[in-house]
Amino acid sequence: xxxxxxxxxxxxxxxxxxxxxxxxxxxxxxxxxxxxxxxxxxxxxxxxxxxxxxxxxxxxxxxxxxxxxxxxxxxxxxxxxxxxxxxxxxxxxxxxxxxxxxxxxxxxxxx
Amino acid sequence: xxxxxxxxxxxxxxxxxxxxxxxxxxxxxxxxxxxxxxxxxxxxxxxxxxxxxxxxxxxxxxxxxxxxxxxxxxxxxxxxxxxxxxxxxxxxxxxxxxxxxxxxxxxxxxxxxxxx
Numbered sequence: 001x002x003x004x005x006x007x008x009x010x011x012x013x014x015x016x017x018x019x020x021x022x023x024x025x026x027x028x029x030x031x032x033x034x035x036x037x038x039x040x041x042x043x044x045x046x047x048x049x050x051x052x053x054x055x056x057x058x059x060x061x062x063x064x065x066x067x068x069x070x071x072x073x074x075x076x077x078x079x080x081x082x083x084x085x086x087x088x089x090x091x092x093x094x095x096x097x098x099x100x101x102x103x104x105x106x107x108x109x110x111x
Numbered sequence: 112x113x114x115x116x117x118x119x120x121x122x123x124x125x126x127x128x129x130x131x132x133x134x135x136x137x138x139x140x141x142x143x144x145x146x147x148x149x150x151x152x153x154x155x156x157x158x159x160x161x162x163x164x165x166x167x168x169x170x171x172x173x174x175x176x177x178x179x180x181x182x183x184x185x186x187x188x189x190x191x192x193x194x195x196x197x198x199x200x201x202x203x204x205x206x207x208x209x210x211x212x213x214x215x216x217x218x219x220x221x222x223x224x225x226x227x
């Protein structure tokens with residue numbers, strides 16, 4: 001079974017600074033998708049960014065970008081110019097036969 | 112913007128009671144999912160549903176659990192006889208594609224179940 005590991009239960013960043021959230025996964029498949037979801041307090045999870053495993057180019061969405069290292073099975077999320085509204089739980093997810101999530105990283109943004 | 116809605120937002124029940132959690136997926140979506148998150152732990156897959164039948168289920172989804180789409184709009188999760196360890200946040204999600212392809216999941220806000 002595929003597993004997703006987020007080794008940072010909590011992270012903190014100063015407003016306007018950059019923070020990187022780490023994620024590793026385990027799989028024997030060669031074709032899959034990886035996602036980062038954000039869950040603001042008391043709100044539903046929303047998709048932040050998606051990466052196809054067959055693409056070498058790292059995905060970017062405005063202030064959000066990923067560092068996808070397929071051989072190392074690593075998929076980190078970089079948030080640039082952090083804003084107060086970025087405070088949330090961030091979940092890394094692997095999609096193969098079904099979608100599996102990591103335990104989440106709680107991001108705090110300090111003004 | 113269309114969204115997935117879940118009711119109730121919070122339910123407290125006694126151990127052994129039956130609970131039904133309701134979800135209204137996004138109207139043109141065809142794939143439906145239930146996930147749960149025990150407090151402080153990871154989000155766990157329970158079941159996926161497509162074409163009026165279960166397409167995949169996890170080891171968590173035992174005989175105490177069932178899902179159905181009774182009227183073409185609602186998607187329900189029933190827990191027949193709740194146990195203390197069923198206390199968790201339950202998330203419904205829907206997608207217009209199977210997750211094994213490119214499907215983005217759209218999540219509801221969750222239903223918190225507390226079993227006493």
